[in-house]
Amino acid sequence: MTEMSRVAETPEEQDFLGRTLSTEGGAVRERRARTALMRRLADVVSLPSSRINGFERAATSNLLVETLSDATVEERKRVATRVAKLPDIPQDLACFFLLDDIEVAAIMLDGTLLQDSDLIICARRMTVEHRVAIAKRREVSQAVSDALAENMEPAVIEAALRNPGVSLSLRALEAAVSLSRTSPKLPSLILRRPELKPAQAYVMFWWCGAEDRRVILQRFAIGRESLQEVSSDVFTIAAAENWSDPTVRKALQFVERRQRNRIAAERSPYKTLEGAVTAAEAGLTRTLVREIGFMCGVKPATAAKIFSDPTGEALAVLCKATGLKRDALISLWIGMRRPETTASGDLAPALERTIETFDMMAVDRAQTVLRYWNWALTSALTPALIDAARAGEEDLGQFSLTERSAILAFGLDKST
Numbered sequence: 001m002t003e004m005s006r007v008a009e010t011p012e013e014q015d016f017l018g019r020t021l022s023t024e025g026g027a028v029r030e031r032r033a034r035t036a037l038m039r040r041l042a043d044v045v046s047l048p049s050s051r052i053n054g055f056e057r058a059a060t061s062n063l064l065v066e067t068l069s070d071a072t073v074e075e076r077k078r079v080a081t082r083v084a085k086l087p088d089i090p091q092d093l094a095c096f097f098l099l100d101d102i103e104v105a106a107i108m109l110d111g112t113l114l115q116d117s118d119l120i121i122c123a124r125r126m127t128v129e130h131r132v133a134i135a136k137r138r139e140v141s142q143a144v145s146d147a148l149a150e151n152m153e154p155a156v157i158e159a160a161l162r163n164p165g166v167s168l169s170l171r172a173l174e175a176a177v178s179l180s181r182t183s184p185k186l187p188s189l190i191l192r193r194p195e196l197k198p199a200q201a202y203v204m205f206w207w208c209g210a211e212d213r214r215v216i217l218q219r220f221a222i223g224r225e226s227l228q229e230v231s232s233d234v235f236t237i238a239a240a241e242n243w244s245d246p247t248v249r250k251a252l253q254f255v256e257r258r259q260r261n262r263i264a265a266e267r268s269p270y271k272t273l274e275g276a277v278t279a280a281e282a283g284l285t286r287t288l289v290r291e292i293g294f295m296c297g298v299k300p301a302t303a304a305k306i307f308s309d310p311t312g313e314a315l316a317v318l319c320k321a322t323g324l325k326r327d328a329l330i331s332l333w334i335g336m337r338r339p340e341t342t343a344s345g346d347l348a349p350a351l352e353r354t355i356e357t358f359d360m361m362a363v364d365r366a367q368t369v370l371r372y373w374n375w376a377l378t379s380a381l382t383p384a385l386i387d388a389a390r391a392g393e394e395d396l397g398q399f400s401l402t403e404r405s406a407i408l409a410f411g412l413d414k415s416t
Helices: 011-021 032-045 054-068 073-083 091-098 101-110 116-125 130-135 142-151 152-163 171-178 186-190 198-207 210-220 226-231 232-240 245-255 260-269 273-278 286-294 300-308 313-321 326-336 349-360 361-378 382-390 401-410
Strands: none
Touching: 032 054, 032 073, 054 091, 073 091, 073 101, 073 401, 091 101, 091 116, 091 198, 091 361, 101 130, 101 382, 116 142, 116 382, 130 142, 130 152, 142 152, 142 171, 152 171, 152 186, 171 186, 171 198, 171 232, 186 198, 198 210, 198 313, 198 361, 210 226, 210 349, 226 232, 226 245, 226 382, 245 361, 260 286, 273 286, 300 313, 300 361, 313 326, 313 349, 326 349, 326 401
16 A cells, blocks of 8 residues: 555545546546546635635645646636636736636736736747737736837737727837838828937837828927027027037027028028028939038938938928928929829829928928937947947947938948
């Protein structure tokens, strides 16, 4: 007689031990006791706190997890369904189910009250299906959305963007903006999110479609009246110091009302921006683009980006911000060798959209967009950043948000 059989005191217990120890081909011959035990343990765990103390619930939960460790999928699903709606499910039991196959974990992820720490563990250890299920929960905190974004998976990001209950972290929003370059469905979803900031919208502008670009320019092209009002005396102070502080000088360039660079115009052989635009109608050259950029008060990289943009909204922003007239816009369009009309004689859709963009924007708001492109993005194009982009680095965490935005907006690659 074994030690286990000697401690059995009733025929039922002896029968239970005999069935447990009796195997055939390594498999337990009878699982009715296992099923009954799991059901009873789940019942105890589910008792209200008025009928069971915390220590007893914890011990029962530990025993239930141990029993479930080699249970079948169907058995685990039944127990998960039984405990999923508990207001205070033991953490070890919740974590056990979250780290299970998706068909089991999905039961827990569908409305169960779970701690962020458990959801983060699940998001980091499990499959894309688990992460999508987490992203569809009624409420998802920033900490959890941060973990969901780590793998940069379009399906997970899309599910999070579609769910108004998800509170997007900065990292999650950055991941969404980055993925939107190659995922056409994402930009319109991102533009609906309240967490989106102008900086991120201005970056995303460069690869958005026409309708999304219109939304960006209407929603995020803000005025600078408040900044100009509160900093009016700073211009005088900075001038008295001969503009020696580069940080102040850079910030005030963003705030000031004047867009054109008068000194550049005086040095230019064309003398005025309008003169350069007239010359451009015969055909834009790289030198002329740089010249126009200098007189518009933007850097060569910004000017090159605007004139190489396949559609015309960016050109419309440049013209409106610098006070050019509609005729100048059309002259630049002609100089870029873009079609003016269709075969039927109607205005080319791209040019028509460009003119509409020009007409809808106020000068001050167009300046805000143009200055952000020029100030925040090109200022981040340091040699280290360019080397990283050319090398195709995937981990750009050592760079600032502005620097990562520059990589996205200017599309740096090995040919840059």
